Amino acid sequence: MEDILERIMAHKLGEIAAAKTRRPLAELERQLSDAPPVTGFAAAIRNNPKISLIAEVKRASPSAGLIRNDFDPVAIARTYEGAGATCISVLTDEHFFQGHLDSLKAIRAAVSVPLLRKDFVLDEYQVVEARVAGADAVLLIAECLAEATLRLLHDRIVSLGMTPLVELHEAENLDKVLNVSPTLVGVNNRNLKTFEVDLDHTLRMRERIGQDVLLVGESGIRSRADALRLEQAGVNAMLVGESLMRQADIDRAVRELLGN
Numbered sequence: 001m002e003d004i005l006e007r008i009m010a011h012k013l014g015e016i017a018a019a020k021t022r023r024p025l026a027e028l029e030r031q032l033s034d035a036p037p038v039t040g041f042a043a044a045i046r047n048n049p050k051i052s053l054i055a056e057v058k059r060a061s062p063s064a065g066l067i068r069n070d071f072d073p074v075a076i077a078r079t080y081e082g083a084g085a086t087c088i089s090v091l092t093d094e095h096f097f098q099g100h101l102d103s104l105k106a107i108r109a110a111v112s113v114p115l116l117r118k119d120f121v122l123d124e125y126q127v128v129e130a131r132v133a134g135a136d137a138v139l140l141i142a143e144c145l146a147e148a149t150l151r152l153l154h155d156r157i158v159s160l161g162m163t164p165l166v167e168l169h170e171a172e173n174l175d176k177v178l179n180v181s182p183t184l185v186g187v188n189n190r191n192l193k194t195f196e197v198d199l200d201h202t203l204r205m206r207e208r209i210g211q212d213v214l215l216v217g218e219s220g221i222r223s224r225a226d227a228l229r230l231e232q233a234g235v236n237a238m239l240v241g242e243s244l245m246r247q248a249d250i251d252r253a254v255r256e257l258l259g260n
Contacts, residue, residue, distance in 0.1 A: 004063075008096055012122055015094075015095070016123045025125050025128065032131060032160070035131050035133075038131075038136050039113070039114040039136045040136070040163075041087055041114040041115075041165075041184070042163045042183045042184050042214060044087055044114050045087070045216075048086055048237075050231065050258075051227055051230060051237060052086035053084070053086055053087075054086065054087045054088070054216065054239040054240070055085035055088055055240060055244060055254060056091060056118065057073045057077055057103065058091045058099070059071045059091070059098040059099060060096075061096070061097055062097075067245045073106065073107060074103075074106050074110045077107040077111050078111060081112070082251065083250070083251045084258050085113060086114075087113055087116060087136075087237075088114075088115050088116070089239055089241065090117060090118060092104055092119045093119050093120060101117075101129060104133045104135060105133045105134055108135075114137060114163075115135050115136050116135065116137040116139060116165060117130040117137070117138050120141065121141075121153060122145070122149075124152070124156050126138075127162075131161075137162055138153075138157045138163075138165070139167060140153055140154060140165065140166050142166065143169060150166070150176065150180055154180045163183060164180075164183075165185075165186050166180065166182040167216075167218065168186070169188040169190070169201070171205065171208075174205070178209070178213075182213065183213070184213070184216065185213050185214070185216065186216040186239065187202040187205045187215065187217060187218060189218060189219040190218070190219035199221065199226060202215070202235060203229070206234055206235055214236045215235050216235070217230045217238045221240045222243040223257070224259055226238075227259070228259075240257065
């Protein structure tokens with residue numbers, strides 16, 4: 001099967017180069033002083049006695065195609081917040097996921113819960129973009145980054161007051177992830193090379209990640225039973241997108257997932 005991740009990364013590097021030409025990093029950094037204040041992403045998860053929900057605003061994906069036709073990102077985010085989501089993830093990749101950074105900006109103006117910029121972040125430029133747009137956390141994918149780059153981006157995110165969510169799928173990348181001393185680690189149950197999903201992957205990785213690290217299970221979480229399995233295994237949060245976005249009644253789906 002074609003390596004989807006490699007194709008996404010190659011396209012992303014072209015996007016970043018084009019963005020730097022339109023608006024250089026120094027110009028972008030001058031806008032940081034006008035950014036909305038940071039809301040504590042990791043703290044919101046840590047302070048929740050139950051498993052937290054990071055509910056994702058997601059229109060499409062390479063594996064599933066178009067997920068939702070009536071896509072109003074702000075309305076969806078407000079529904080997530082009202083139904084009890086601890087945090088919201090906003091997919092900002094345009095080419096493969098039909099997202100946009102402007103959606104994150106609009107959502108930031110509409111809700112008070114912490115926001116994650118979910119994208120394929122390969123460069124400091126995207127980190128600064130995220131903060132200017134109002135993000136409180138930024139996803140870093142270990143499979144996309146050499147350890148030195150992972151550390152550089154992790155530290156830049158922290159320097160801007162945000163939380164890095166450091167994600168891995170391949171178990172061989174765990175040492176690389178833990179070496180940057182992350183507060184928040186995500187285990188993607190979806191293999192980004194094949195897009196196959198195995199929910200037990202997070203449970204196996206929990207045994208290898210210290211309890212001092214907040215752990216997020218990502219992908220393949222569809223039911224209250226799935227949520228309870230993760231919670232009982234000591235997983236702190238779950239990132240759920242597609243299974244919620246497909247529901248006619250998103251509010252009800254969130255409440256059922258959380259057992260509210």
